[in-house]
Amino acid sequence: xxxxxRSFAIITVALVVFGPLGLIIYQSFLSEAFFSPTARPSLGxxxxxxxxxxxHSAFGTSLLVxxxxxxxxxxxxxxxxxxxxxxxxxxxxxxxxWLLVPIFLSPVVVAFGYVVAVGPVGFFxxxxxxxxxxxxWRLYSLYGLILIAGLTHVPHSxxxxxxxxxxxxxxxxxxxRVAGAGPWRxxxxxxxxxxxxxxxxxxxxxxxxxxxxxxxxLVLGDPAGLLVLTTYLYKLTNLLGVPSYxxxxxxxxxxxxxxxxxxxxxxxxxxxxGRFAVIGGKGQAFRPxxxxxxxxxxxxxxxxxxxxxxxxxxxGVALRSVVSxxxxxxxxxxxxxxxxxxxxxxxxxxxxxxxNTLLLGGIxxxxxxxxxxxxxxxxxxxxxxxxxxxxxxxxxPRALPGLIVGLAFLWxxxxxxxxxxxxxxxxxxxxxxxxxxxxxxxxxxxxSLLQVKPELxxxxRVIGAGQGKIYGDVTLPLxxxxxxxSWLLMFMMFVREYSTGVYLLGPGTEVxxxxxxxxxGTGALDLISALSVIEVASVGLILFIxxxxxxxxxx
Amino acid sequence: MPDxxxxxVQKQLGTAQVLCGVSFELQPGEVLALLGPSGSGKxxxxxxxxxxxxxxxxxxxIRGKVVFDAASGFEIPAEQRGxxxxxxxxxxxxxxxxxxxxxxxxxxxxxADAxxxxKVGDVLKRLGLDHLAERYAHQLSGGQQQRVALARAIVYNxxxxxxDEPLSNLxxxxxxxxxxxxxxxxxxxxxxxxxxxxxxxxxxxIADRVLLLDKGxxxxxxxxxxxxxxxxxxxxxxxxxxxxxxEGKIAEISGGRARLAGDxxxxxxxxxxxxxxxATATALxxxxxxxxxxxxGENRLKMLLKSALYLGERWEYVLELGDLRLRTWGExxxxxxxxxxxxxxxxxxxx
Numbered sequence: 001x002x003x004x005x006r007s008f009a010i011i012t013v014a015l016v017v018f019g020p021l022g023l024i025i026y027q028s029f030l031s032e033a034f035f036s037p038t039a040r041p042s043l044g045x046x047x048x049x050x051x052x053x054x055x056h057s058a059f060g061t062s063l064l065v066x067x068x069x070x071x072x073x074x075x076x077x078x079x080x081x082x083x084x085x086x087x088x089x090x091x092x093x094x095x096x097x098w099l100l101v102p103i104f105l106s107p108v109v110v111a112f113g114y115v116v117a118v119g120p121v122g123f124f125x126x127x128x129x130x131x132x133x134x135x136x137w138r139l140y141s142l143y144g145l146i147l148i149a150g151l152t153h154v155p156h157s158x159x160x161x162x163x164x165x166x167x168x169x170x171x172x173x174x175x176x177r178v179a180g181a182g183p184w185r186x187x188x189x190x191x192x193x194x195x196x197x198x199x200x201x202x203x204x205x206x207x208x209x210x211x212x213x214x215x216x217x218l219v220l221g222d223p224a225g226l227l228v229l230t231t232y233l234y235k236l237t238n239l240l241g242v243p244s245y246x247x248x249x250x251x252x253x254x255x256x257x258x259x260x261x262x263x264x265x266x267x268x269x270x271x272x273x274g275r276f277a278v279i280g281g282k283g284q285a286f287r288p289x290x291x292x293x294x295x296x297x298x299x300x301x302x303x304x305x306x307x308x309x310x311x312x313x314x315x316g317v318a319l320r321s322v323v324s325x326x327x328x329x330x331x332x333x334x335x336x337x338x339x340x341x342x343x344x345x346x347x348x349x350x351x352x353x354x355x356n357t358l359l360l361g362g363i364x365x366x367x368x369x370x371x372x373x374x375x376x377x378x379x380x381x382x383x384x385x386x387x388x389x390x391x392x393x394x395x396x397p398r399a400l401p402g403l404i405v406g407l408a409f410l411w412x413x414x415x416x417x418x419x420x421x422x423x424x425x426x427x428x429x430x431x432x433x434x435x436x437x438x439x440x441x442x443x444x445x446x447x448s449l450l451q452v453k454p455e456l457x458x459x460x461r462v463i464g465a466g467q468g469k470i471y472g473d474v475t476l477p478l479x480x481x482x483x484x485x486s487w488l489l490m491f492m493m494f495v496r497e498y499s500t501g502v503y504l505l506g507p508g509t510e511v512x513x514x515x516x517x518x519x520x521g522t523g524a525l526d527l528i529s530a531l532s533v534i535e536v537a538s539v540g541l542i543l544f545i546x547x548x549x550x551x552x553x554x555x
Numbered sequence: 556m557p558d559x560x561x562x563x564v565q566k567q568l569g570t571a572q573v574l575c576g577v578s579f580e581l582q583p584g585e586v587l588a589l590l591g592p593s594g595s596g597k598x599x600x601x602x603x604x605x606x607x608x609x610x611x612x613x614x615x616x617i618r619g620k621v622v623f624d625a626a627s628g629f630e631i632p633a634e635q636r637g638x639x640x641x642x643x644x645x646x647x648x649x650x651x652x653x654x655x656x657x658x659x660x661x662x663x664x665x666x667a668d669a670x671x672x673x674k675v676g677d678v679l680k681r682l683g684l685d686h687l688a689e690r691y692a693h694q695l696s697g698g699q700q701q702r703v704a705l706a707r708a709i710v711y712n713x714x715x716x717x718x719d720e721p722l723s724n725l726x727x728x729x730x731x732x733x734x735x736x737x738x739x740x741x742x743x744x745x746x747x748x749x750x751x752x753x754x755x756x757x758x759x760x761i762a763d764r765v766l767l768l769d770k771g772x773x774x775x776x777x778x779x780x781x782x783x784x785x786x787x788x789x790x791x792x793x794x795x796x797x798x799x800x801x802e803g804k805i806a807e808i809s810g811g812r813a814r815l816a817g818d819x820x821x822x823x824x825x826x827x828x829x830x831x832x833x834a835t836a837t838a839l840x841x842x843x844x845x846x847x848x849x850x851x852g853e854n855r856l857k858m859l860l861k862s863a864l865y866l867g868e869r870w871e872y873v874l875e876l877g878d879l880r881l882r883t884w885g886e887x888x889x890x891x892x893x894x895x896x897x898x899x900x901x902x903x904x905x906x
Contacts, residue, residue, distance in 0.1 A: 453644070453646065455642045455644055455646035456646050456648055458605075458607050458633070458640075458642070458646070459640065459642060459646040459647075459648070459707070460634075460648075460659065461606075461607070461632075461633045461634045462605055462606075462607070462633050462634070462636070462638055462639070462640040462708075462717075463634075463639075463659060463660035463663060463707070463708075463711070464634045464635070464637065464660060464663045464664065464711075465634055465659075465663055466634055469663065473659070474648060477650045478648070478649070478650055480650075
């Protein structure tokens with residue numbers, strides 16, 4: 001029973017990962033879209049893309065954005081981690097959950113928020129103009145894009161550095177204190193160097209995420225004529241008038257060729273980081289380092305980052321959704337309205353999108369957690385080389401941006417005729433989402449499984465329970481809280497997801513995220529702002545429930 | 556027929572040979588203690604019997620039924636061996652009540668509900684837990700948890716009861732009480748038991764027979780009195796009890812005994828290994844075998860008492876003579892000065 005269960009798990013994962021990837025590779029070597037009768041093997045697509053100057057500049061921009069955001073996000077995230085984990089920063093308990101909020105916000109919503117808040121005619125831009133006569137910043141620029149990408153990715157480095165700092169033996173810092181070092185010196189010379197592996201790991205992660213950015217460059221880069229690899233891919237769709245699938249496949253593969261080595265390097269780093277992390281300390285109570293006179297400036301840094309990264313775009317979106325029009329010389333109190341929300345009802349596809357989003361998050365999220373749990377259980381306490389094969393399989397989708405997974409699944413449903421009818425159902429989105437979030441979801445599950453002490457399962461085994469009984473009577477009941485937490489997290493991730501649905505968007509498969517992307521092309525700011533508010537409100541509600549239940553956001 | 560037979564059990568973990576061919580038998584109703592320092596392989600041996608580890612070589616039989624045979628690659632999984640195991644950490648399932656923890660094994664055996672209730676009720680009553688049936692593990696004291704773990708392991712009458720350091724998580728005081736009732740209980744239900752411990756007092760008190768393990772090998776096996784009183788190897792002698800250990804030269808050998816001599820002293824003892832005259836040897840004598848005596852005599856020495864330490868229930872005297880330094884126990888405080896001590900030649904072992 002165990003054997004069939006485990007083979008089933010491995011084969012299923014292999015199928016959903018290699019199937020789409022294989023199809024992209026196959027498509028890249030054709031002269032036209034795979035369904036065209038005149039398609040034949042060719043290297044023409046590679047030749048076209050690799051010699052296209054547009055591709056070259058998109059590649060360069062991607063590289064710059066990735067580097068730039070890493071340089072901003074990693075030091076800031078590490079600093080915030082030190083302040084929140086190791087010092088007596090005031091308001092710590094209140095601030096901590098907020099630090100992870102950007103992870104649960106859709107980048108396309110955030111980008112839209114920045115446009116209406118600090119864009120050329122944004123609320124705050126016009127306010128600044130009325131004060132000093134001109135707008136002192138330019139949002140639509142490479143620097144604007146890099147700065148915002150950097151600020152919104154701070155949580156990713158905070159997450160890894162803070163968890164490493166938590167397992168650091170406080171006595172090493174106390175020793176530095178006794179020797180006469182102040183809090184900043186301790187951070188720079190003791191704490192952060194000791195968690196260097198985690199800092200490097202988060203740098204590689206953020207650098208990787210830079211190549212997968214889509215919502216931010218689409219909204220913020222486009223008006224300035226800036227294309228990155230993903231937006232270049234997106235523009236190719238309409239470039240030649242006919243579906244240029246072979247070119248898109250080559251661009252997709254070129255992104256994977258960049259991200260895959262990064263994911264692989266990260267995995268290796270994680271292995272050494274894990275060895276490094278348990279430096280000592282049994283989680284004993286320790287006195288946080290006193291910041292002294294720096295207490296309030298330190299809070300200032302955290303609050304300023306939160307204001308710019310979370311508050312600014314959200315206030316922008318919320319304000320934009322309740323004004324009928326906006327521009328220079330408009331008085332806010334005269335244009336307040338709820339018409340945009342009423343207008344949503346006129347568009348059946350938007351209403352369907354809202355319902356679909358919630359269905360996909362609620363029911364789809366639960367099904368995905370069930371799927372991840374099956375895979376997680378299959379690998380649980382299994383000493384075999386197949387487990388490391390499964391590990392590699394699972395990490396592959398991390399090298400695939402949602403945009404590309406969505407595109408690949410579109411092709412899968414077009415290519416394999418028997419499953420073609422599923423393309424216009426939510427199932428196509430669900431399976432694409434499940435693959436995109438495979439690594440994340442499995443990490444949640446295995447974090448829960450790790451908490452189950454082996455003796456608890458062995459005790460059942462000795463008493464006479466078979467593998468199935470052990471899972472059903474001991475393992476799963478013990479991780480039930482972890483499963484609920486995972487479901488809430490997947491719920492939020494699925495609601496905020498936007499890029500995976502872009503290519504699968506059609507009647508029946510609308511979701512808020514991909515609708516916003518397609519509406520952005522038409523400039524329907526009123527509808528976008530209303531949809532964004534609904535999305536953020538849904539995520540906020542789930543986040544509130546999750547926090548009340550004590551779900552750890554930093555899994 | 557023995558309840559349990561282990562033949563030449565070998566197990567390698569990484570590069571370390573944890574078990575180097577261990578064989579033993581467990582007779583019905585017998586309590587066998589697996590005693591040894593940490594890393595001696597005793598827990599691995601117990602887990603191999605339970606089926607939680609797979610040995611590399613060897614054969615294990617339970618009540619005449621082979622459950623593991625490396626030669627033919629045959630293995631009955633742990634869940635089908637029907638054994639009872641008490642874990643060191645108790646491993647109580649936190650999501651089940653005391654009653655449900657104990658009842659689980661019976662339910663797996665498809666026993667009717669009424670009978671389950673009756674059997675669980677009986678065993679809980681026997682262990683003085685009947686008033687706690689609806690509680691959860693975290694609501695119990697360490698001693699109560701330990702008894703629930705035991706109840707869970709014996710409720711379905713396993714052929715062999717396995718206990719992995721079951722008392723090591725209890726306070727010292729509680730442990731002494733638990734030791735007595737645990738032996739009583741095992742004897743009462745008439746089960747044979749394999750008892751892993753690193754605590755020699757516990758092993759001696761609880762077991763009918765002790766298997767002393769070191770580095771994956773059996774060093775000595777026998778009833779507690781023999782293990783303590785007649786060690787066959789230096790390891791056994793040193794591992795058990797509180798000891799005086801000192802070196803000297805063999806001055807004389809006669810009929811299995813030898814006279815060991817040092818600076819201004821010489822003592823007769825039992826020769827436990829092959830030695831020739833003038834060879835250096837190590838002598839070992841239990842602290843309680845050294846006695847203060849009233850005057851000169853055979854195997855007696857006049858030594859200088861350097862200090863007397865108060866240990867609560869007794870005094871410890873530290874005595875010196877030349878390069879010889881001995882500890883012994885007595886009932887009263889004694890002033891510094893010269894005293895005669897006596898060591899029976901049978902109690903001094905020369906290796």
